[in-house]
Amino acid sequence: MLLAVDIGNTNVTVGLFAGQELKATWRLATELNRMPDEYGILLTGLLAQAGRTPADVTDGIISSVVPPLVPTFLEVFQRYFGGLRPLVLEAGVKTGVKILYENPREVGADRVANAAAAYRFFGGPTVVIDFGTGTTFDVVSARGEYLGGVIAPGIGIAAEALFQRTAKLPRVEVARPRSAIGRNTVAAIQAGLYFGYIGLVNEILNRIIQELGERPRVIATGGLAELIAPDIPVIERVVPEITLQGLRIIYELNRKEA
Numbered sequence: 001m002l003l004a005v006d007i008g009n010t011n012v013t014v015g016l017f018a019g020q021e022l023k024a025t026w027r028l029a030t031e032l033n034r035m036p037d038e039y040g041i042l043l044t045g046l047l048a049q050a051g052r053t054p055a056d057v058t059d060g061i062i063s064s065v066v067p068p069l070v071p072t073f074l075e076v077f078q079r080y081f082g083g084l085r086p087l088v089l090e091a092g093v094k095t096g097v098k099i100l101y102e103n104p105r106e107v108g109a110d111r112v113a114n115a116a117a118a119y120r121f122f123g124g125p126t127v128v129i130d131f132g133t134g135t136t137f138d139v140v141s142a143r144g145e146y147l148g149g150v151i152a153p154g155i156g157i158a159a160e161a162l163f164q165r166t167a168k169l170p171r172v173e174v175a176r177p178r179s180a181i182g183r184n185t186v187a188a189i190q191a192g193l194y195f196g197y198i199g200l201v202n203e204i205l206n207r208i209i210q211e212l213g214e215r216p217r218v219i220a221t222g223g224l225a226e227l228i229a230p231d232i233p234v235i236e237r238v239v240p241e242i243t244l245q246g247l248r249i250i251y252e253l254n255r256k257e258a
Contacts, residue, residue, distance in 0.1 A: 003043075003057045003081070004247040005073055006110055007064035009133040011223075014043065015244035016050065016057075022241055022248075024050045036072050040080035060086030061251040063109035063243070087251055089113065094253045096120065098145045107146070111138045113246030114221065115146045117239075120249050122217045127208060128242065129201065129235070131222035133157065137204055139212070150204050155197045155224060162189065176227065198231050205234055 002017040012028040026046045028039070044054055060077050064070050070088060077084045087093065089109040096116045101107050114128040115138050124142040129135065134157070137150040153161075155174055163171040172189045180195050182188030209215060220229045221242045229235045239245075 001052070001056050002059040002061065002248060002251060003077075003086075004244050004251070005060070005062045005086070006113070006243050006247065007062065007066050007069050007073065008110060009065060012039075012069075013244065014046070015241065015247070016047070016052065017244075017248050020248070022244060024052075025241060025244065030066060030069070032066070032068055034072070036075040036079060039072065040076045043076065044080055054081045057081050057084065059251065059255075060084050061089065061247045062086050063089040063113055063247055065108045065110060087254055089247065089250060093250065095250050096144070096253055097140060098143075100145050100147055108136070110243050111136055111149065112146070113243045113250060114138055115140050115246070116249050117242045117246035118217075118219055119144050121239075121242075121245070122219060125212055125214060125216035127205065127216045127218045129205075129218065129220045129222075129225070130243075131155070131220065131224040131228060135197075135201070135222075137208065139208060139216070141212075142214075150208075152200060152204070155193055155228075158197075159189075159193055162193075174224065174227070176231070194228075197228065201228070201232055202234075205232075 004015040006013045010030055012030050014026045015022055016024045028042055062073050077086050091105050095112055097119055099107060114130060118126045118128045119140045124140045124144060126140045128138045132154060134154045135152045139147040139149050141147050159174055162169055172186050175190055176194050177187050177190040180191050182191045218235045220235045220238045221240060225238045229238050
């Protein structure tokens with residue numbers, strides 16, 4: 001079985017695959033100071049809950065936008081999964097998409113995985129919107145080229161900044177308000193965050209479509225995708241596991257090349 005680990009700024013998302021089937025997923029908090037043994041114990045405990053043992057894991061792949069945690073997880077695989085050496089998604093790894101970024105090393109590994117899965121499952125042109133800590137838009141051409149994209153602050157970051165940088169405004173839950181005209185402070189903040197973000201996403205998508213010159217398929221993922229997607233009709237599907245699926249695809253491409 002393949003254990004895929006996506007290390008994000010807020011969460012570490014883990015997926016367990018049997019062939020192409022995603023058997024289980026888990027989310028852990030991203031903690032820079034957490035020791036390999038702590039992550040190892042967490043992972044083995046989660047595997048046990050799924051009726052699996054570390055011996056069932058025969059392959060591994062890691063993507064990360066938090067470089068200091070890569071050695072941590074390499075040690076986790078070494079110590080808790082029988083000395084397994086996982087593939088690390090980095091420059092030089094075959095991905096199935098041609099990266100046209102000016103400096104390909106600048107593209108986040110999760111964005112590459114999203115693009116690889118989007119092109120495999122949906123073809124191109126395709127736009128993947130990832131509603132994570134930051135909100136990213138990744139554009140794949142009809143020929144499978146990663147053209148680039150957009151990075152914006154995530155809606156959670158905007159909410160937290162508003163709370164931290166003002167004296168009287170409260171911290172609020174990110175939720176869809178009943179109306180755009182808030183009749184209390186919480187509702188007013190939620191309206192600004194939610195509908196402001198809808199406007200941001202729609203405007204960016206409109207400009208991407210204009211620059212492409214054709215209508216792409218639009219796929220959403222990330223923690224807030226289910227909340228926001230219903231108000232953006234151009235989004236065709238929400239695919240929560242697209243990053244993990246991209247890691248599986250990339251692992252298989254590189255195993256065939258080995």
